[in-house]
Amino acid sequence: MAATAAVLAFLACGRGEQPEPHSGAGIPGSAPAHVASHWGYDADGPDHWADLDRDYLTCKSGHQQSPIDLPSHARLEPSEHITIDYHSVRGLTLLNTGHTVQANLPAGNGNRIVVDGVPFDLAQFHFHLPSEHTLDGAGTTMEVHFVHKSAAGRVAVLGVLMQATPDPSPFDPILTLAPEAVDAEITVAGPVDLRALLPGVLDQFRYQGSLTTPPCSEGVSWTVLGTPVPVAAADADRYRTMFAHSNRPTQPLNGRTVTLAGG
Numbered sequence: 422m423a424a425t426a427a428v429l430a431f432l433a434c435g436r437g438e439q440p441e442p443h444s445g446a447g448i449p450g451s452a453p454a455h456v457a458s459h460w461g462y463d464a465d466g467p468d469h470w471a472d473l474d475r476d477y478l479t480c481k482s483g484h485q486q487s488p489i490d491l492p493s494h495a496r497l498e499p500s501e502h503i504t505i506d507y508h509s510v511r512g513l514t515l516l517n518t519g520h521t522v523q524a525n526l527p528a529g530n531g532n533r534i535v536v537d538g539v540p541f542d543l544a545q546f547h548f549h550l551p552s553e554h555t556l557d558g559a560g561t562t563m564e565v566h567f568v569h570k571s572a573a574g575r576v577a578v579l580g581v582l583m584q585a586t587p588d589p590s591p592f593d594p595i596l597t598l599a600p601e602a603v604d605a606e607i608t609v610a611g612p613v614d615l616r617a618l619l620p621g622v623l624d625q626f627r628y629q630g631s632l633t634t635p636p637c638s639e640g641v642s643w644t645v646l647g648t649p650v651p652v653a654a655a656d657a658d659r660y661r662t663m664f665a666h667s668n669r670p671t672q673p674l675n676g677r678t679v680t681l682a683g684g
């Protein structure tokens with residue numbers, strides 16, 4: 422379970438200040454925990470992650486890494502779509518982690534997805550700018566990752582591409598409130614309808630991948646919706662002043678299959 426908790430902590434795109442997964446912290450006689458190395462998107466960016474800390478080696482040695490370029494000619498698998506069971510939620514807290522703005526959901530919030538019969542509970546969602554996944558080589562303005570965990574500790578992420586629009590968008594209440602100071606946290610006063618954050622058409626690309634941030638752990642079940650949602654250009658511009666760019670480049674498929682399920 423310790424490893425599972427660590428995976429979720431790192432999925433949170435945290436600043437890398439949590440104890441590392443295999444530090445032995447709390448085990449009598451073990452070496453003191455060392456603090457996981459700082460990482461980022463510039464001089465300490467994706468090309469160097471594996472050099473920053475031994476726990477980040479998978480970022481270089483892994484063969485099922487994320488994000489990827491999604492091919493529109495992916496094999497159609499109409500029977501394998503995931504079920505998205507989202508609704509309105511209260512008590513969202515918005516945290517500036519230094520790498521992203523992360524919306525944490527209260528425990529037992531009831532939002533979940535079902536992947537091949539296995540329920541995964543929604544723990545948090547966060548943003549990247551520009552998008553990490555691309556569609557036939559083209560990226561979008563931003564991308565949101567909804568991060569879920571199963572009872573057995575497996576991780577499933579739902580990715581939604583976000584395209585800038587001059588108009589307001591359902592993300593306004595979140596992105597206009599997002600705290601600018603690192604480690605600052607704000608609670609959203611009213612309810613947020615998570616269904617409004619998804620497109621009306623739920624075509625789904627599915628593949629097996631990894632965390633897109635250190636330690637780049639594999640075994641993550643990815644679903645990326647084929648239809649982008651709008652994000653207000655003003656919100657994206659504000660986000661860009663906080664995080665100028667926060668996307669890992671697309672990674673080789675290495676023979677993996679990408680399937681496309683109709684919505």
Ligand SMILES: [Zn+2]
Pocket residue numbers: 434547548549566633
């Ligand atoms: Zn992410």
